[in-house]
Amino acid sequence: MKIALSTALSLLLLLNFGLALGQEEEAPAPDGEALEAAEEELLEYSDYMAKAYSLTPYFGNFSGATYLENKRLEDRTVLTQGAGDIVGYDGNVLIESQDVEHFDAAIKKIESGPAFGMRFAIYANEDFHLDLVGGYATGKAVTSMIYTPDPDNRDIYERRVVDEDDGYSLIKGGVHLGYDAYPATFWGFTPKLGFGLGGLINRYTVLADKGALYLEGNFGLKKPLFKNLDLIAQVDLTTFAYEVDELGYSNIVNYVTYSVGISYFIDVVPDDVKARHQAELEARNNR
Secondary structure (H helix, E strand, O other), rough: OHHHHHHHHHHHHHHHHHHHHHHHHOOOOOOHHHHHHHHHHHHHHHHHHOOEEEEEEEEEEEEEEEEEEOOOOOOOOOOOOOOOOOOOOOOOOOOHHOOOOOEEEEEEEEEEEEEEEEEEEOOOOEEEEEOOOOEEEOOEEEEEEEEEOOOOOOOOOOOEEEEEOOEEEEEEEEEEEEEHHHHHHOOOOEEEEEEEEEEEEEEEEOOOOOEEEEEEEEEEEEEEEOOOEEEEEEEEEEEEEEEEEOOEEEEEEEEEEEEEEEEEEEEOHHHHHHHHHHHHHHHHHHH
């Protein structure tokens, strides 16, 4: 009986010791950082839908444009009632436009002014990116007409400003596809090309807004300043159809914006993943 009891006690002690040893040797559960690191090691370059982002605030100059340009009336030109009326920026017909003996050849244009905006780029790879853009510009809307003092002597005339609106502004936003041409880099400058579409609004102080869809092409140069910080100079050509009240149809108008901006680059793909991707590309090219 004593031998059986001592044997049972010995087995119980051995069992407790084994359980304690197993608990000490059990690996601790990995924390969040360890799990994240393990997941990153498993990810490949192609697993990252967006390879990087960039944010570029910019400022510059907006060119403005002419959207109505009437020719001078000929001696035998006959206008029907209201045919020569020019709408002022207060919404009323200009008195000068009704005096066809002394005033004609109206020109309506937007004068140049400051512009600023923001570009947010989503990189699909090292070169191509999708840009979400928004811009704002201000200027002055001006109407001028040729004034002829003596209707019998049309060789003597001058152009006069007959109406203006200091409250003009341009708002635009759209989506563009851009390409950073790194193979064409020269003297540290990388050319940038882009094309896109969107919508814009021409706003006046009194007149109703003039909205339109636009197409835009751009060209720029990028110069690295510091890590993840680039200087970008860019030219944007915006084309759209402007609905002209006096004509009853739309004229094609081009706005040009010259700008300079600072781009902040946010890399998404870890360095080790990019290194493996680059090594795979080199090995593939060497085959």
